[in-house]
Structure formats: C-alpha cells, structure tokens
Amino acid sequence: MTDLASYNFAYLDEQTKRMIRRAILKAIAIPGYQVPFASREMPMPYGWGTGGVQVTASIIGPDDILKVIDQGADDTTNAVSIRAFFEKVANVAVTTHTKEATIIQTRHRIPEQKLGEGQVLVYQVPIPEPLRFLEPRETETRKMHALEEYGLMHVKLYEDIARNGRISTTYAYPVKVAGRYVMDPSPTPKFDNPKMHMSDALQLFGAGREKRIYAVPPYTDVVSLDFEDHPFEIQKFEQPCALCGARGVYLDEVVLDDKGGRMFVCSDTDHCEERREEGHTGEMPSQEAAE
Amino acid sequence: MYVAVKGGETAIRNAHRLLADRRRGDRTLPSVTIEQIVEQLGLAVDRVMAEASLYDRPLAALAVRQSRGDLIEAIFLLRAYRTTLPRFGTSVPIDTAKMLVERRVSATYKDLPGGQLLGPTFDYTHRLLDPSLIADTPVEEPERREATGDAVMRVADILAHEGLIESDGEFPEDHQAGDITREPMEFPMPRDLRLQSLARGDEGFLLALGYSTQRGYGRTHPFVGEIRIGEVEVEIEVPELGFSVSLGRIQVTECQMVNQFKGSAKAPPQFTRGYGLIFGQSERKAMSMSLVDRALRAEEFGEDITAPAQDEEFVISHSDNVQATGFVEHLKLPHYVDFQAELALVRKMRADIEAARNGDNPMQEAAE
C-alpha cells in the first residue's frame, strides 16, 4: 500500500499505449470507421473525457505542447482538470494558444483559428454511433455501417423538415467521411462542421465509455448530410462578439441581469483574447468607457 | 464591463480542500482507521472489492474512507488503481468444492452431506434497531467447532451425478479465458465474458433485474440449489515449474441456481443452471447474478426473448455502475455551446410562427 502512486509517463502503461496506437492507426486507415478498443478505466469519470484522455496519453511525447478546451474555453473546470492531469503525469508544456499547441484536446468545439499541418485535434466523444438514436442495437448498427445502409439517417432529416420546416439538428450533426462512413462529429455545434472538411490537421476521436476510436486524416472529405433543396447551413449570429467585435465565429450567450439583458461573446476564449490584444474591440468595453 | 469568470484552477483547488475537510469531519473525533473499516464495515468493503474486480481488503477500505462511504465512488477509485497494475497471468480455476465453508444453505434438499450451515447471516434476525450497539457493549465470542476437514459436497454435483442437471458448460481445450478489462466487448458475448461482466455489475441493477424475472419478465423457475460462502485457494501455474503454486486464500460467495428443466422426446429432461460467483460475502449479489445469468441464456435454450433481463446487449451495456454514474453525472458538465445552438433554433422557429400568425410572412419554408 505504500507504493501506490508510481505511474508511467502519461499515466497509461506502454502496452496499453501500443494497443491504443494500433487502434488509432487502423482508424486513420479507414476514415470515419469506429474501431473498437479495450478502453481502460481512467482516474476520471466515464463521460468526462476518458476517451480523449486515452488518445492524448497514447500520442503525447515529452516535447509536445498541449492545449485543452471545453466549450471552446481553456478555463472551464473540466479543461483545467484534464490539463492539470497531463501536467502531472506527463510533465508536458501546456498552452492556451491554439497556434502553439501540437495537440489540442477538445470537448464540443473546434478552435476558430485554422489548424495547421502537424497539429492533432483530439475530440472527446460521448456517443460515437451516429445511428444510435435511430437504432439502439450495436449488432444492428454495425451491420448498417458495413452494408452502407444509411437511408435511415435521411429519414431523420426528412422528419425534421416535415415537422419544423428545416433540418433541426444543431449539434452532433452527422457527416459522411471520405464518401463512405457516416460519422458523428461529437457534440460540436454544426457551425464547426465545415472546419473538419479537408483540414490540414489530423483529427482523432476517442469514446472511452463506448470503447471506440475513429479518425479523420488530414485532407479528407467531410460532408454534412443534407437535401439538395434544404442544403446544410451553419448557425449565423446577428451581432459580433461584444468583447472583440469578431464576426463569423461561434458565440456564447451571457445573461447579464434578470430583465432580459444579455450579451454575446466568443466561445473560443483564446481567439477572443488574441483579437483584443491586437486592438479589436466590441461594443461592451466601449460602453464601459462611456459610462 | 463584463469580466469573464476565470480562475478554474483556484476554484477546483478550493473545492477539493473543502471536500477533504468534509470527509474528515469533526477533528475532535478520532479518524476511522482502515483496520476498523475492514473489520466493522466488512460487507461494504466486500462490495467494493467485488465490483472493482480487485481482491484487496485494506485498499478497498481506503477507498471507502476516501469516498466518504460513497461505495460507487470507492469502486471507481479502486478500479482506476487496478487498471494500472500489470497482469502476470491467469489463475487456475478456483475449486469451490474444496471450499472451507463458513455458510452453506440449500433450498432443494432438507438435509444433505455436510449439512446446512447458517453462518454469519442476517437471515432470521429481527430487524429491530439494537440500542446496545450505541454503547459499544462487549460482544460474545462465537460458538466454534473443529472443522472435519472433509470437503462439503456441492448440491449441483449431487444432481449431476444422477444426470439431473446440465453439465457445467465446457469450453474447447484451447479456450483462453477472456478478460473484459483488456479486450473490447462485442455482442453476442460468450458466457465466460458475460459472467465476468455480471460479477462486476452493479448490485442494485442486478437485484432489480433478477427480481423482474421472478415477477414474470423472463421467468426461469429458480430453486436455490446452493449458496456457499467461504475461503478457497487461488493457484497459479508457473510454466517453469510445471505445477501450480498457491498464492493464498480468498473469500467468495457462490450461488448455484437450479432452473427450469429442458428436454425432448429424445433428450431426457435436465435442470438448467444459473451461476453466480462474487468476491467476499455477498449473497444478494450472487443470487441476483445467477438469476440474470440464467435469463441471459434464453437464446441458448430456444426461449423467446421478451424481457429486459434476457436481453444481453441491454443488460451487459448498462450493468457497470462506474460507467453509468460517469455518463449520468457528465450532464452537469457545461453544455452551453450545444444549448446555445438549440436556443437559437427554438427562438428562430418561434419567430417564424409568430410572423406567420401576424400574416406578414407566411411560413414559406414549411409550406414548400
């Protein structure tokens, strides 16, 4: 009971890392295909990023620079916690700057800044199976993927339009990868889907509880499912970021009071800070100056 | 000026400090020791060992203490530790027929060789709160008798001797026992992996499923052939030596459920089995496990699969409480990016309907 805390570099033992790397290589070789892997119990709860953490732990080296975001922000509690975990067990350099990072682990967002070659984006995935809510059985969904039977996916989109006048899927919006597998991009808003297409960076997806790894290699087609007459569209925000004035980025709504007062600010905190450092401002700081 | 909430690291640090404070509680009271937990909360310790799949009482007790008595949290702690341990090999199957029995009851025979041994059971205690426990009055020594040294015959073996029960299930000679903690799960699952999953499955979940089979959701006509609790030898084969060496003894609870018979004009009828085996003392879990094991064999016996307890993918996918609690509790993590997406959509749709109602902009999209 005395030598409880002697862990390997990046927590996982080397055999486990090797097993996960093999799964990753297979996933890269078959873009969008969900590779089963023997997910380990991690010292953080299932559903809190254990898949992403295992992927990161398997690819990280002492020279890597790690960035961890949750909801686009570096300072959300779970991002802080995962970053602290890797600082502790791998003693790697960490950063909040997107362009400095070699590995970015994310939950629910893709950074606004275009990722480059050599960068790896690791997604935390709760439910890897895009067909799960149409067909709960693993045995059946695997067959549907194998036989490329994806009609049901469009039935779901058809129902959206019939009922709501538009495709009402706003996040975890299904995509087809390299013209073959339908894939769940994890619960990122559909706003981020276009960033996955022909990305310069390697995208890896880890689902710990469901024990699946999948990947989109660099420069791969990623097409959001849609209808010709109801084409895929991303969210548009009417106003720019209240802090940095950015347009064409994803915004968080911040409630200011109980009288309907609200403001919209960048969800990507690093992007917002960099813009403000460059001198961009939104309406909120200038209001303060006028008061 | 809007100031974004920062300082996640400080917040987390302070939260953990407060947690440590609450765990310790009133400092004027002595801290509960690992030994006290092992000795006096033994069944909690056993449950943690069983569902963490790690037989180590002091570590399980540490986990119970660290988790403030939240047993699922304790199981989680112990499992996260277990996963970092190297695996040296697989033990020889334990032989429960050679068990040093502390409790042994059968519901199928009034008396049998070895007798009915009640052992340390809550059965037949009147559930009246006992004020003498408040004062910590001395407790009598238990009644003891010399062990005969004879192996206590298993009820299933008595039935098997007459051919009245199906055989224990055979695997081919070259079958390697699977390991659900090392290989990805795939359905349909062989019975060895299924039993492994059930052995570490949540006691409450298995109890509810076992109960449901009794109420008609997948009936199996169970009789408790035998429940035995006691110590067995764990041996490991060392290839260099050519024989097996004992690693020590562990306490286990085994339940052999004797179920509905099967047969046909050609094959004479035999009872079928449901099996449960758990680390430590946990009769409730071993019994539930054996009910669910038998229910999950529905397909093997050509029974209709109509009830939740018979549905392998459903049962096995949802029996792990560490997975379940993680995913249920992850809902409290921030989801505001996705919520924002839904919020914007609902606002837009409401605006469209409002506009249509005012007649200034018929819902063109929807009418297309």
Added chain:
Amino acid sequence: MTDTPLLKVNSVSKFYGQRIGCKDVSFDLWPGEVLAIVGESGSGKTTLLNCISTRLMPTAGSVEYRMRDGNFRDLYHMGEAERRFLMRTDWGFVHQNPADGLRMTVSAGANVGERLMAVGDRHYGKIRDTASDWLTRVEIGTDRIDDQPRAFSGGMRQRLQIARNLVTNPRLVFMDEPTGGLDVSVQARLLDLVRGLVNDLGLAAIIVTHDLAVARLLSHRMMVMKDGFVIEHGLTDRVLDDPREPYTQLLVSSILQV
C-alpha cells in the same frame, strides 16, 4: 409476359430438425404474373415464402432471379449487401401485420420516402411529391402525409405499407396474408386496390393466403400446399373450378358452403 421467367425456384426444401417446413418445391414465375400459395396454417406456405424471399435460408435447393441486366443470379450465393439492396429496390415484402413493415413512429411521408432516400434520392421536395403521389394512389389523403401510422386505421396502415413497398417500382412483391387482420369490408377495398396496382404496374407477385377468395381475385396461378408439399398447381380458375386432389376439393367445397 415474356419468354423468360423472372424467378426460377428449384427443389427448395426447409427442415426444422426432423420436421418438414416445406419439401422439394419447384416452379417458375414470369414477369407480371401473380401466384397464390394457399393452404391451412402449418401447411408450409409461409416457410416457402420466407425461403424464396431469402428471409430464411433453405436446407436445400436454389432460387434464381433475373436481375435488371437480364442475367440470372442465385439468391443464396449473393452477398448480403447485394441481397439487401435487391430487397429494398427491386422487391417488396408486404407483411400481414403492417407494424412489422412500417416505421410506426415516423410520418407516412417518410415511410414512403425511406426507400428513395436509401437509394440516394436527396431532393426533399421531390421525395415528398413522390410520397404524396403514392399516398393518393393507395387512397390515403395527402393531408395525412405528416401523420404517423400509429394514428391510422388497420386498412390505412396496410395501404401505407403497400405504398412504401411500391415506391421504387419493384418488379416482384411478396405478400404474406395481406388482408389477414382486416375486417371484411376493408378487405374488399384493399383487394380491389391491390388488383388495380398489380395490373397497372405489371408487377409479379407471390401471395400467401389461406383465403381462396383472395386467390381467386388476385392470382393467375395457384399452388395448394399440405404438410410442406405442393399437392396441386395450376391456373387459378382451373384449380378452383375443377380441383383434382381430394384435399383441394375439400378446401374448395368448404369455401363454397359459406
């Protein structure tokens, strides 16, 4: 009708252990031809239908199907992907219980449109127009297009199931007691509808029924099954008006008594 059959069934047998499901059944089916398989329950007619439609693998025998390119393919040696594709494009299967063939929690429009989407149609408006057209053809009001079949009567559900099957213009449709669960007046309307569609579309069909009236109304030819064997086979009018086997005579007389 052309000179080449659409389907060639050769000595199909299915055993369940020692028990015979169906034994040594052979026949050819021509394009546009409707064949009724009649018999009492337990006679093996549904087993045979399931074997021919590859929903069940037979113990022995082969079934060849003439693909759209004119070549015959052995169905039992086809890959699963190809067979499933065939089943959802060139074939239809109408179940006795509509709930087995429909998605009950998906709108009528999507039920009809699913096969189109499965084969790659990606224009919502056109899919909806086609669905709407098919609902009209099976006498379901187009105002019901967004309703779920849960809200439909038994007869409507069965008509919806037929529309869902015919939307890809299949050449062959299997029907298992299509009027089974319906009351008599609803049955008559459905039979009229099926007869009209089969004629208009030039469909080949294999219909399993215990009801000789259904066979009389819909089929060109019929096979009578008993204990897994085909005991009589011929043009429907001939079999019904001049049955040769004593068992068939009994069946026919029992219906005439009604």
